Amino acid sequence: MxxxxxxxxxxxxxxxxxxxxxxxxxxxxxxxxxxxxxxxxxxxxxxxxxxxxxxxxxxxIVEAADREAAIDAETVRVVARRGPLRIVENRLGLVMAAAGVDASNTPAGTVLLxxxxxxxxxxxxxxxxxxxxxxxxxxxxxxxxxxxxxxxxxxxxxxxxxxxxxxxxxxxxxxxxxxxxxxxxxxxxxxxxxxxxxxxxxxxxxxxxxxxxxxxxxxxxxxxxxxxxxxxxxxxxxxxxxxDMFRLGTSEAVREAVTLRRTVREFTAEPVDGAAVRRAVAAAVTAPAPHHTTPWRFVLLESEHARTGLLDAMRDAWAADLRADGFTEESVAKRLRRGDVLRNAPYLVVPCLVTDGSHTYPDERRGAAEREMFVVTAGAGVQNFLVALAGEQLGSAWVSSTMFCRDVVRRVLELPEDWDPMGAVAVGRAAAPPRPRPARDADAFVSVR
Missing domain, CATH: 3.30.1330.100 (CofE-like)
Incomplete structure (x- = not known):
């Protein structure tokens, strides 16, 4: 049948x-x-x-002469904006236009939540x-x-x-x-x-x-x-x-990615996908650079042998510097522990600056300014890199230690003499959510003329 x-x-x-x-x-x-x-x-x-x-x-039904104020009150996060239209996440976790605040089929001067x-x-x-x-x-x-x-x-x-x-x-x-x-x-x-x-x-x-x-x-x-x-x-x-694989995307979401980029000091043991790091490098090298140059190089330390070899050599060099400065063995040991964030990360990246294409000047003032331009663009590239890692849901910590022993880093990693290590980036999955960060008033950092 x-x-x-x-x-x-x-x-x-x-x-x-x-x-x-x-x-x-x-x-x-x-x-x-x-x-x-x-x-x-x-x-x-x-x-x-x-x-x-x-x-x-x-x-x-609430009185609201200004619908935008009602939308603000219902909004948890702005996802995208184009002109007056806002796509937001509301307090229910729904991502939608105007937080679901409706001004139709309700008396004038009111809105419907x-x-x-x-x-x-x-x-x-x-x-x-x-x-x-x-x-x-x-x-x-x-x-x-x-x-x-x-x-x-x-x-x-x-x-x-x-x-x-x-x-x-x-x-x-x-x-x-x-x-x-x-x-x-x-x-x-x-x-x-x-x-x-x-x-x-x-x-x-x-x-x-x-x-x-x-x-x-x-x-x-x-x-x-x-x-x-x-x-x-x-x-x-x-x-x-x-x-949510699509949480980031528009200009508002890029700003959210910048906010999500937090320094992570404790990582899980979960391996890091090298392809994700390479995608972050691709974002890094879109940073602006002087004279149409490409002054970034990223050394990816994917093996434990490479990471341990570098960190051990850096530790020995730092300890020697501290002892030469007169620090006690207790103080030396305490300061060396600050490098644990690099040692405990499952993946390390050493960004380097290469000044190929820089101009040569006869006076020291202009020569120093020329190098500063390249240092600034290196920082822009690293910032791109860190933000892109956050978009890959990877935590990071940019630590300056390699800048204090560049000769050691070049020797251990067999880098060319003209590669300047600009710190080291620890990469991995965050072991815990970041602590709340105090809000900063942007106006406090602005001077208008």
């Missing part, structure tokens, strides 16, 4: 009145169903509720509908998003209850018997988009119903609803920063 092909049905729920602060959305939805203007609700149906009416019912906790909003609606109608439904609270690399808007899930928000297909096989290893479907987002096709944006139909996908509503078949509803919610759809 042939089975019917998979199918589902979606329709908008008519009969909902204008929602006002303090309204019980579940009761309004139940009343609209009871009026008979729709096919009713059965176990396994999914209610798709526009976040705007959840916000109105929860009193998330997203629900305080959209998952909790969905749970209240689900529980209320179950109490009023005796049916086990899933609820998805939706909002409209733009998407990177795609034109147009679509609804996505920002809150959910009683719904499997992620349909994990890993471990199953496709029609050809191939194992699925990475397929996790954003089921709640797909439901939200389906509902938006019938709700529309201007028809005054803020709720839709999907029927025929009861496998996404575990409670409909008895048991399991609480785990789905109280556990994941739509929050599970928000990718955490550590897994």
């Amino acid at each position: 042939n089975q019917s092909p998979p199918a589902f049905r979606v329709w908008a729920l008519p009969g909902l009145p204008e929602v006002r602060p303090g309204d019980d959305l579940a009761k309004l939805i139940a009343a609209a169903v009871a009026e008979g203007g729709s096919p009713g609700l059965v176990d396994g149906d999914v209610l798709l509720v526009t976040s705007k009416i959840a916000s109105k019912a929860e009193g998330r 997203l629900p305080e906790d959209p998952d909790a909003s969905a749970r209240r609606i689900r529980d209320g509908v179950r109490a009023a109608l005796g049916v086990e439904v899933g609820v998805v609270v939706t909002d409209t998003f733009g998407r990177p690399w795609r034109n147009g808007l679509t609804d996505v899930a920002i809150g959910a209850a009683g719904v499997r928000v992620l349909d994990d297909l890993r471990g199953s096989v496709d029609a050809h018997g191939n194992a699925l290893e990475a397929t996790v479907v954003a089921a709640a987002d797909e439901l939200a988009a389906a509902g938006d096709l019938v709700k529309g944006k201007a028809e005054g139909l803020p709720v839709a119903v999907v029927r025929g996908l009861s496998h996404l509503v575990p409670g409909a078949s008895g048991g399991g609803a609480e785990d789905v509803a109280e556990g994941a919610g739509a929050r599970a759809l928000v990718r955490v920063a550590a897994d």
Whole structure:
């Protein structure tokens, strides 16, 4: 006997009145169903509720003569900006335009904020509908998003209850018997988009119903609803920063990368991908340089033998200098421990300055200025390098020690005599999050003429 092909049905729920602060959305939805203007609700149906009416019912209407101030208050991080448009991460972790602050369909002089906790909003609606109608439904609270690399808007899930928000297909096989290893479907987002096709944006139909996908509503078949509803919610759809490969990109994100570049002094033992370091070098050599020169060289110490050989030789040279300066053995040992940040890192890089192409001047003043230009461009290259490492989620520490024993470094690493080591960069995965850094007032570093 042939089975019917998979199918589902979606329709908008008519009969909902204008929602006002303090309204019980579940009761309004139940009343609209009871009026008979729709096919009713059965176990396994999914209610798709526009976040705007959840916000109105929860009193998330605020007076705001300036919408921008409301956006500021809801923003955690600016991701991108173009003219007046801002793409930001809001306090819910959602990356979207204007932090979800809406000035449409709300009285003049006010704006509408997203629900305080959209998952909790969905749970209240689900529980209320179950109490009023005796049916086990899933609820998805939706909002409209733009998407990177795609034109147009679509609804996505920002809150959910009683719904499997992620349909994990890993471990199953496709029609050809191939194992699925990475397929996790954003089921709640797909439901939200389906509902938006019938709700529309201007028809005054803020709720839709999907029927025929009861496998996404575990409670409909008895048991399991609480785990789905109280556990994941739509929050599970928000990718955490550590897994976000596209967190950086625009000019605002570049500034964020600069902020993320922190000196790391404790590293894990996890090996460093040499390809990531080479990508950071590619960023480094885009720095400005005088006379169309390329004065950077980066020596990558990828073997433990190379790192240990260099650090041991530098330690011996430093100890000899300290003893010659009259330091006690205790003081010498204490100062040598400062080099542990390099010794404990799984990867070292020695940036070098090469002044090929520099101009020769007969007087000392201009000759010193010429070298300073090259030193400055070396620093610019290293800064590019450090920021690019942060973009690769690698921590770093730029330590000046090689500058005090350049002859030793050149000898151990067999470098040309005209390569000037400009410190050493420890590279690796940070063993712990960086400590909070006190904010610096940019105006304190500015002098205007």
